[in-house]
Amino acid sequence: MPIKKTTISDVAKHAQVSKSTVSQFLNERFEYMREETRERIEKAIKELNYQPNNVARSLKLKSTATIGVIVANILHSFSTQVIRAIEDKLNENDFSTIICNADDDPAKEKKYIETLLARQVDGLIVFPTSGNQELYKRLADSNFPIVFVDRYVSDLNADAVMLDNEKAIHLAVEHLLTNGYEDIAVLTTSLENAVVPRLERIQGYRSAMERFELPLREDYIKSMDLSVMKDGIAELFQLEKPPQAIVSGNDLTLMEFLKYASEHNMKIGTDVGLVTIDEVPYASIHNPPLTTIAQPTFEMGEKAVELLLHKFDSKKSNDPKIYRFAPSIIVRKSSEKAGAQL
Amino acid sequence: MPIKKTTISDVAKHAQVSKSTVSQFLNERFEYMREETRERIEKAIKELNYQPNNVARSLKLKSTATIGVIVANILHSFSTQVIRAIEDKLNENDFSTIICNADDDPAKEKKYIETLLARQVDGLIVFPTSGNQELYKRLADSNFPIVFVDRYVSDLNADAVMLDNEKAIHLAVEHLLTNGYEDIAVLTTSLENAVVPRLERIQGYRSAMERFELPLREDYIKSMDLSVMKDGIAELFQLEKPPQAIVSGNDLTLMEFLKYASEHNMKIGTDVGLVTIDEVPYASIHNPPLTTIAQPTFEMGEKAVELLLHKFDSKKSNDPKIYRFAPSIIVRKSSEKAGAQL
DNA sequence: CTGAAAGCGCTTACAG
DNA sequence: CTGAAAGCGCTTACAG
Numbered sequence: 001m002p003i004k005k006t007t008i009s010d011v012a013k014h015a016q017v018s019k020s021t022v023s024q025f026l027n028e029r030f031e032y033m034r035e036e037t038r039e040r041i042e043k044a045i046k047e048l049n050y051q052p053n054n055v056a057r058s059l060k061l062k063s064t065a066t067i068g069v070i071v072a073n074i075l076h077s078f079s080t081q082v083i084r085a086i087e088d089k090l091n092e093n094d095f096s097t098i099i100c101n102a103d104d105d106p107a108k109e110k111k112y113i114e115t116l117l118a119r120q121v122d123g124l125i126v127f128p129t130s131g132n133q134e135l136y137k138r139l140a141d142s143n144f145p146i147v148f149v150d151r152y153v154s155d156l157n158a159d160a161v162m163l164d165n166e167k168a169i170h171l172a173v174e175h176l177l178t179n180g181y182e183d184i185a186v187l188t189t190s191l192e193n194a195v196v197p198r199l200e201r202i203q204g205y206r207s208a209m210e211r212f213e214l215p216l217r218e219d220y221i222k223s224m225d226l227s228v229m230k231d232g233i234a235e236l237f238q239l240e241k242p243p244q245a246i247v248s249g250n251d252l253t254l255m256e257f258l259k260y261a262s263e264h265n266m267k268i269g270t271d272v273g274l275v276t277i278d279e280v281p282y283a284s285i286h287n288p289p290l291t292t293i294a295q296p297t298f299e300m301g302e303k304a305v306e307l308l309l310h311k312f313d314s315k316k317s318n319d320p321k322i323y324r325f326a327p328s329i330i331v332r333k334s335s336e337k338a339g340a341q342l
Numbered sequence: 343m344p345i346k347k348t349t350i351s352d353v354a355k356h357a358q359v360s361k362s363t364v365s366q367f368l369n370e371r372f373e374y375m376r377e378e379t380r381e382r383i384e385k386a387i388k389e390l391n392y393q394p395n396n397v398a399r400s401l402k403l404k405s406t407a408t409i410g411v412i413v414a415n416i417l418h419s420f421s422t423q424v425i426r427a428i429e430d431k432l433n434e435n436d437f438s439t440i441i442c443n444a445d446d447d448p449a450k451e452k453k454y455i456e457t458l459l460a461r462q463v464d465g466l467i468v469f470p471t472s473g474n475q476e477l478y479k480r481l482a483d484s485n486f487p488i489v490f491v492d493r494y495v496s497d498l499n500a501d502a503v504m505l506d507n508e509k510a511i512h513l514a515v516e517h518l519l520t521n522g523y524e525d526i527a528v529l530t531t532s533l534e535n536a537v538v539p540r541l542e543r544i545q546g547y548r549s550a551m552e553r554f555e556l557p558l559r560e561d562y563i564k565s566m567d568l569s570v571m572k573d574g575i576a577e578l579f580q581l582e583k584p585p586q587a588i589v590s591g592n593d594l595t596l597m598e599f600l601k602y603a604s605e606h607n608m609k610i611g612t613d614v615g616l617v618t619i620d621e622v623p624y625a626s627i628h629n630p631p632l633t634t635i636a637q638p639t640f641e642m643g644e645k646a647v648e649l650l651l652h653k654f655d656s657k658k659s660n661d662p663k664i665y666r667f668a669p670s671i672i673v674r675k676s677s678e679k680a681g682a683q684l
Numbered sequence: 685c686t687g688a689a690a691g692c693g694c695t696t697a698c699a700g
Numbered sequence: 701c702t703g704a705a706a707g708c709g710c711t712t713a714c715a716g
Binding site: 347349350351361362365366368369394395396397398399400401402403 | 708709710711712
């Protein structure tokens with residue numbers, strides 16, 4: 001039962017002016033308004049406790065000042081961090097944000113995109129799953145403002161904000177080598193859907209092995225679904241030559257590894273070195289504290305918004321670009337052999 | 343530059359029917375529609391790739407099928423968990439959700455409420471800060487559908503979904519006692535703003551001391567801002583008789599305590615027992631694993647949605663109720679004296 | 685079974 | 701400096 005709201009007509013009547021004049025007031029066009037009129041309207045609005053109806057405004061203006069954000073999986077702390085930056089930045093620019101979590105499900109993602117479009121969002125920032133290439137193609141082709149984050153969709157007329165994934169792995173491997181770990185394995189979630197960062201991280205692992213002149217062992221590469229990740233880790237440590245250190249591809253693979261290590265009484269640092277991509281909230285309170293490769297989440301979120309807003313300003317669609325951001329390493333104890341564990 | 347969208351008129355023209363008929367089609371009123379007409383419209387919609395404009399629809403229907411969720415502080419894992427449940431449940435009922443994070447700032451909260459109302463949300467679910475009593479009063483009085491979660495606002499015509507906070511503390515204290523810890527301190531964030539769960543948790547601590555016939559020591563109660571929490575914890579352990587165990591009031595105080603313990607080489611379990619309210623994602627991988635008092639977040643989110651939807655159905659506003667949910671304890675190693683640490 | 689008309693609450697170009 | 705009118709894209713009661 002919606003309350004009968006007071007409308008611009010009520011205000012107009014109350015202030016004894018026309019709707020047009022009230023509208024001018026609402027939109028702060030005071031140039032040609034008599035002081036006295038302004039005050040009368042102001043008073044009427046206060047007395048009636050009037051609140052403009054944004055839905056009507058949006059319909060007329062054909063713009064909702066709202067951006068849709070679709071995230072493949074909000075469980076990643078990376079995603080939540082970037083989204084907070086996006087929201088802040090959009091807020092600063094007087095845009096609202098609607099966040100949708102696709103839960104790694106392309107069908108859900110599709111439904112959300114359609115809902116958001118029906119709701120007339122002015123643009124989209126998306127961490128895409130891998131299932132809606134055609135939809136994205138259609139959007140980009142029709143020049144709908146869209147920016148991708150974390151992953152990109154190939155052959156598309158749209159900007160993307162990405163981590164330099166190869167560098168991330170190189171940082172991790174180099175650091176582990178320096179600290180005396182030589183046999184280094186890597187963990188990522190399944191490559192089945194060709195999710196870009198995972199592919200790039202595996203590719204980065206290969207190039208790191210080459211660069212640092214280490215033997216490339218395929219059995220040190222574990223890319224699998226989270227649900228069976230622990231089995232994969234078990235295989236790793238049943239090898240004749242088990243790895244001395246692990247590079248974890250993201251925060252969720254990290255969880256699996258930490259669980260495995262805890263269950264098998266492995267001492268992280270001493271028994272096995274560990275570096276993980278993505279800074280997690282508990283990195284510094286973990287025992288031992290975790291060495292992480294942090295993404296510049298704040299800058300990445302800001303950039304995504306900037307790119308999107310830029311599209312509103314400039315008519316001409318400049319060439320789509322992929323913006324790469326440099327990771328940084330936060331060294332803690334999990335990648336240190338001596339005295340890591342209390 | 344919004345793309346010129348195809349509208350219902352375009353479809354009508356293309357299918358050679360009136361707008362009314364297309365609208366009937368869109369709203370699945372097929373009763374009086376000839377099969378042939380239905381097909382023509384369907385075809386036209388496909389060919390034109392028509393997507394109805396929800397903004398126009400909302401304006402006409404005076405309902406957006408959207409619920410606003412305002413959360414005092416989204417950093418609590420409790421909040422994110424409840425919100426996921428809310429969103430799922432709303433989705434099932436064909437409502438969209440807009441989530442806003444007030445960042446514990448009443449001014450921000452107020453701004454969000456106003457934006458959401460201007461955007462004509464059909465109802466509000468809010469984890470309130472403590473600064474907008476009058477605004478909430480106005481909303482509730484005008485019969486706007488609103489449900490509170492985690493905290494309630496007194497003297498208001500609105501339902502609330504709450505944890506049984508007293509029981510939560512009693513569970514924690516009882517468990518610690520059973521495990522041989524007698525001197526038990528409690529940590530919560532500042533009571534300055536009279537945030538209900540904090541007050542209730544402190545009250546629960548007092549009643550637990552009485553119930554279990556323990557001496558009530560005021561210096562074992564530390565309620566303070568997170569920024570100075572560590573000093574408070576330090577004071578605790580400089581007491582002549584430092585506590586043997588800690589009950590942490592939520593996940594953020596937990597962080598502070600874990601940091602302190604790690605910096606001071608305290609062995610959790612052995613040196614000091616620990617139970618925390620709120621299940622955290624890393625509880626089971628922490629070393630030692632953390633004993634937690636879990637809130638039934640899923641049920642709480644579902645209930646909040648049910649209560650809200652109920653208000654849409656029934657005209658009569660029944661008496662506002664506070665729904666209390668029972669916490670449960672998840673026993674792990676942090677509350678065990680022997681052999682907790684690896 | 686289908687269409688013309690009115691109206692949701694705004695904004696804006698234009699006239700005066 | 702202010703107002704009348706048209707229109708944004710829908711829905712619905714009503715007429716036929």
